[in-house]
Amino acid sequence: xxxxxxxxxxxxxxxxxxxxxxxxxxxxxxxxxxxxxxxxxxxxxxxxxxxxxxxxxxxxxxxxxxxxxxxxxxxxxxxxxxxxxxxxxxxxxxxxxxxxxxxxxxxxxxxxxxxxxxxxxxxxxxxxxxxxxxxxxxxxxxxxxxxxxxxxxxxxxxxxxxxxxxxxxxxxxxxxxxxxxxxxxxxxxxxxxxxxxxxxxxxxxxxxxxxxxxxxxxxxxxxxxxxxxxxxxxxxxxxxx
Amino acid sequence: xxxxxxxxxxxxxxxxxxxxxxxxxxxxxxxxxxxxxxxxxxxxxxxxxxxxxxxxxxxxxxxxxxxxxxxxxxxxxxxxxxxxxxxxxxxxxxxxxxxxxxxxxxxxxxxxxxxxxxxxxxxxxxxxxxxxxxxxxxxxxxxxxxxxxxxxxxxxxxxxxxxxxxxxxxxxxxxxxxxxxxxxxxxxxxxxxxxxxxxxxxxxxxxxxxxxxxxxxxxxxxxxxxxxxxxxxxxxxxxxx
DNA sequence: TAGCAACCTTGATCTACATCAAACTGGAAC
DNA sequence: GTTCCAGTTTGATGTAGATCAAGGTTGCTA
Numbered sequence: 381x382x383x384x385x386x387x388x389x390x391x392x393x394x395x396x397x398x399x400x401x402x403x404x405x406x407x408x409x410x411x412x413x414x415x416x417x418x419x420x421x422x423x424x425x426x427x428x429x430x431x432x433x434x435x436x437x438x439x440x441x442x443x444x445x446x447x448x449x450x451x452x453x454x455x456x457x458x459x460x461x462x463x464x465x466x467x468x469x470x471x472x473x474x475x476x477x478x479x480x481x482x483x484x485x486x487x488x489x490x491x492x493x494x495x496x497x498x499x500x501x502x503x504x505x506x507x508x509x510x511x512x513x514x515x516x517x518x519x520x521x522x523x524x525x526x527x528x529x530x531x532x533x534x535x536x537x538x539x540x541x542x543x544x545x546x547x548x549x550x551x552x553x554x555x556x557x558x559x560x561x562x563x564x565x566x567x568x569x570x571x572x573x574x575x576x577x578x579x580x581x582x583x584x585x586x587x588x589x590x591x592x593x594x595x596x597x598x599x600x601x602x603x604x605x606x607x608x609x610x611x612x613x614x615x616x617x618x619x620x621x
Numbered sequence: 622x623x624x625x626x627x628x629x630x631x632x633x634x635x636x637x638x639x640x641x642x643x644x645x646x647x648x649x650x651x652x653x654x655x656x657x658x659x660x661x662x663x664x665x666x667x668x669x670x671x672x673x674x675x676x677x678x679x680x681x682x683x684x685x686x687x688x689x690x691x692x693x694x695x696x697x698x699x700x701x702x703x704x705x706x707x708x709x710x711x712x713x714x715x716x717x718x719x720x721x722x723x724x725x726x727x728x729x730x731x732x733x734x735x736x737x738x739x740x741x742x743x744x745x746x747x748x749x750x751x752x753x754x755x756x757x758x759x760x761x762x763x764x765x766x767x768x769x770x771x772x773x774x775x776x777x778x779x780x781x782x783x784x785x786x787x788x789x790x791x792x793x794x795x796x797x798x799x800x801x802x803x804x805x806x807x808x809x810x811x812x813x814x815x816x817x818x819x820x821x822x823x824x825x826x827x828x829x830x831x832x833x834x835x836x837x838x839x840x841x842x843x844x845x846x847x848x849x850x851x852x853x854x855x856x857x858x859x860x861x862x
Numbered sequence: 863t864a865g866c867a868a869c870c871t872t873g874a875t876c877t878a879c880a881t882c883a884a885a886c887t888g889g890a891a892c
Numbered sequence: 893g894t895t896c897c898a899g900t901t902t903g904a905t906g907t908a909g910a911t912c913a914a915g916g917t918t919g920c921t922a
Contacts, residue, residue: 443760445768446850452767453760465753469746474753475760497738504745505710511752512706512715518759519684519694519716525766526693526811527686530879562900570767575879577901593888593900609687771909803870816909818871834870834918 393433393459394510402499409489415479422463427472430487431507433461437483438559441475442567452567454517455480457559462514464507468494480560525570531579533569535608538588542601553587556596634674634700635751643740650730656720663704668713671728672748674702678724679800682716683808693808695758696721698800703755705748709735721801766811772820774810776849779829783842794828797837 395403412435415421421439422429434456441453441462453475456462463473467490479485494500524533541556558565566576580590586607587599598604636644653676656662662680663670675697682694682703694716697703704714708731720726735741765774782797799806807817821831827848828840839845 443764445764447768449768451764453763465749465756469749469753471753474757497742501738501741501745504742504749508706508710508745508749508752511749511756512710512712515706515752515756515759516715518756518763521763522694522759522766523684523686523692525763527688527690561898572880573900574881574902578879581901802868813910814870815872815911819909822871 394431394461394464394506395433398502398506402502405493405499406488406490409493411487411489412484413487414484415482417479417481419479421477421479421485422473424474424476425472427466428470428491429463429466429473430489431461431464431467432477433486433488434458435484435486438480439477439483439485440480440564440567441477443475450567452564452570454521455560455564455568461510464510468504468507480564530569530571530575531582532608533571534565534576534579535583535586535588535604537565537569538583538596538598539601539604539608542598552601554598554601556598558594558596562593635672635702635705635747636674639743639747643743646734646740647729647731650734652728652730653725654728655725656723658720658722660720662718662720662726663714665715665717666713668707669711669732670704670707670714671730672702672705672708673718674727674729675699676725676727679721680718680724680726681721681805681808682718684716691808693805693811695762696801696805696809702751705751709745709748721805771810771812771816772823773849774812775806775817775820776824776827776829776845778806778810779824779837779839780842780845780849783839793842795839795842797839799835799837803834 395406398406411430413421415437421432424443436458438455438457440455443451443453445451462475462477466472466474467488470491490503494503524536528536538556541559542554545554545556562576563573566573569576569579571579580588580596583604586604588604589597589599591597636647639647652671654662656678662673665684677699679696679698681696684692684694686692703716703718707713707715708729711732731744735744765777769777779797782800783795786795786797803817804814807814810817810820812820821829821837824845827845829845830838830840832838
């Protein structure tokens with residue numbers, strides 16, 4: 381529910397629980413590439429594709445619609461992977477991926493890696509787990525797009541970010557660093573930047589303030605969480621309190 | 622693009638290319654269940670779940686949001702499977718599934734089926750292929766929700782249905798049988814029934830007419846397809862021609 | 863075939879979000 | 893610092909879709 385349309389950064393990744401022997405094998409097929417912000421990591425349809433794991437920074441997956449409009453599918457950060465299944469089965473890249481911030485990405489060529497059934501079993505299990513988790517996130521995203529308003533999705537997005545910085549945020553107040561520009565946040569939420577700005581205004585009466593473009597302060601996480609669970613709504617015409 | 626948010630019915634299913642020996646093994650773990658329209662096949666969170674394959678009829682996957690609103694994730698028909706990965710890895714059911722029409726569903730218990738690595742390799746490959754295809758469909762759906770209007774999504778939905786009845790529909794005119802009630806079509810498209818009704822009206826000037834609630838006639842498939850590719854728009858105020 | 867209930871459509875109105883234009887901000891380069 | 897420019901906000905207005913209420917259809921049952 382509260383994934384805010386964004387796959388969460390984790391400290392671990394898909395390779396973490398593989399046996400050392402297989403990891404060594406994969407390491408030999410790995411190319412680590414650094415990307416400048418805005419550069420393209422792979423294009424939808426490219427193939428045969430590699431397994432990609434974000435080591436550092438943020439990337440966005442997106443499509444360009446026939447009308448030329450960009451549809452952000454999701455954003456990913458360190459620990460997240462993509463194209464897992466396609467890499468193992470010899471398929472193509474499922475969406476275009478751009479670096480949002482400076483970032484470092486592992487490209488792992490899985491072709492021929494799993495000549496032994498044992499390897500295949502272990503690796504495919506890890507890959508299926510990752511695929512299931514992506515599926516879960518996408519289902520949440522669709523649910524959210526179909527049932528929540530823009531400010532509700534924004535609240536979910538902020539709560540999700542907050543729960544990632546567990547360090548300083550369990551309950552009570554909390555400072556959230558926005559990982560990328562608001563235009564992209566708008567894209568993730570499926571709205572325009574102007575509407576995002578107004579969505580932030582709607583959350584102000586609920587203790588969500590923004591001392592600068594990249595920082596958001598939440599007075600009371602539980603209050604915001606309740607807002608998203610109770611069906612309790614902010615004033616339709618609400619402005620800064 | 623043109624999947625209309627709906628995973629297409631196929632004559633074949635996930636099991637079709639498995640070796641006979643494995644299929645026999647799976648058959649021993651299979652329970653075939655018939656469902657009346659409106660009955661529930663499984664609940665989100667149920668577990669450990671089974672692999673489910675629709676043999677006949679239509680089912681819908683959905684979630685109930687905290688506010689009690691139903692969000693249709695997708696609909697599936699004969700040949701489509703769900704919960705594949707969760708069944709193999711011992712996870713839970715990812716969404717609630719209801720029978721939309723009378724239908725027959727295989728439930729396959731995958732626990733313990735793959736004691737041999739060989740089986741696992743073959744089965745997991747088939748499962749990953751199915752998972753990748755679902756992922757692809759979900760990405761299309763998100764793209765569609767974020768970039769297309771209600772009538773555009775309806776056009777995609779109809780074109781998708783039309784392409785399934787390939788028999789009578791390649792180009793030119795074509796009759797589409799709606800597989801379920803319009804209220805559910807609205808849910809699939811992420812709009813309300815009233816809006817669906819108006820979306821149909823918008824498509825009338827483009828040769829989409831409806832002699833009865835369950836039948837839609839498309840004068841010229843290519844014209845409708847062009848409409849979705851060219852960025853050419855129907856009149857904002859368009860009514861029945 | 864009459865009656866009923868569920869489904870669907872239509873009209874009037876309201877609201878959320880988009881659009882367009884203008885002003886504002888804040889960080890990078892000079 | 894000043895300048896610049898992209899990113900952001902704000903205001904005015906337009907439009908798609910939601911909502912609410914009423915009226916049609918369709919198909920089932922008797």
